[in-house]
Amino acid sequence: MKSKDTAISPTRKENYQDWYLEVIKAAGLAENSPTRGSMIIKPWGYSLWENIQSVLDGFFKETGHENAYFPLLIPLRFFQKEAEHVEGFAKECAVVTHHKLEMDDAGKLVPAGPLEELYIIRPTSETIIGDAFSRWVQSYRDLPLLINQWANVMRWEMRPRLFLRTAEFLWQEGHTVHSTSAEAVEETLQMLDIYEKFAKEYLAIPVIKGQKTPDEKFPGADTTYTIEGMMQDGKALQCGTSHFLGQNFAKASEIKFITEEGREEFAWTTSWGVSTRLIGGMIMTHSDDDGLVLPPRIAPVQVVILPMYKNQDDKPRVMEYAQALLQEINSTSYFGGKIRARIDTKEMKGGDKFWNNVKKGIPVRIEIGSREMDQNVLSVGRRDLPARDRLKISKEEFIAQLPQMLEDIHQSIYGKALANLELNTKVIDSFDSFVAYFKDSENSGFASCYGSIESVDQEELQKTLKDLKVSPRCIPLATIEDKGTCIFTGKANQPRIIYARSY
């Protein structure tokens, strides 16, 4: 094959959507399955999820949460209890109506045994967990109740996209119960902080912490908080949400407790979640026209050794050297863990092997062959730098510098993402410039402007936003005290709202 300018085609500039799908394919992260809207997560993609799980699970446990598991199927009557919740999710619920299959006359399997009690496949678990909580919570002594579940959920999406929006997806959902409103709000914000920390420190994704406007909040929540990231095409991606549910679900599920004073009161609940969408966000934030770029702290393999040998006679010597190098790397640490390294032993031509590992996004590549061995150096490539650049460095120096190199890569890709976010966030002062900002470009980015909650109910504004495909993403917590005149309604003393196109 002729050598190409970029390993991925089309490039981001040529067609961002197709580029995204190609990156996933080339890295072997996931593929479509025979089941509509549901993806097959391949080992390389799943190992990313495993790392996400293990880090977050640690954070959850450090903050006193325990894992539990609730059923996949939720009795329809439970789901019915919270009106707003129903309105939000009813349209995308898969329903289980039968409990067996029978062969018809034509020899085809058909559903039989209709269920008396219908079930939905959980789109989220507030209702069935709430039912359990109503029994678990009796007294103020049972509170707070801090539960998390790792699970799959299903939302029958009209337009699925790998990782970003699939009918079935993997996530964690935290569900907590508190005796006071203030404590529940505190929990909601604590978990939002954990998500922000995780996004920044592990996925190297800069995010804006904010509050959702009423039209964008979780159905049934009093307040929804979000972390919003900006992809390389300027679109927003909601990377995680944390909800203060008030007493809505407590009332729907009868979660009541006896206070110290002996009064019976409804409890206050929260829920919060992140999903496999994070993987999509990570891909879109960092990857380039040569494929996936993995943040070092979450990469399943942080360093890959590529043995290059001219012939089978040369192989033992190179492999032996590679093994020894692997041992040395494995005995070094980065960010609180042993450095994860492996040798790519696949029998492949040098060039193929090289580009495969580029496309997999492995942060550091080491090529060793007789050339390096004779000179007693390593050829080292960093995934955040052009693929063809190599650093010649002695083994000793490399081992000594490796932790810092991984750290540099993390900082470098985070820095690039942050620059993208900052460069493409514009302060907008008027309705006209708001419209112009989004009309001028498909890849506008974020508009930060004073907006009122009421403005979302204005029909004319609704239409304008719809035409521009723009929606309010959040009211950033960082600027929540910064008040001004709403550019849509003229109402004074309103907070800044981030508007953007989104995934």
Added chain:
RNA sequence: CGGGGCGUAGCGCAGUCCGGUUAGCGCGCCUGCCUUGGGAGCAGGAGGCCGCAGGUUCGAAUCCCGCCGCCCCGACCA
């Protein structure tokens, strides 16, 4: 769920309008030779219910009907 495009080998496609030998091509895969540090070359080989199911016909990848899936644009969303 509406509008548009598309389903042919693992991947990317031609052939479909206008039905007619044995369904092709490139990449990949296997074998051998030759190569070997930047996605090599030559030779040989394997691999297809032409998305699924009906229909029209002597004959269907090709025409008609239905269904399923994928991509794009709307409506909806983590």
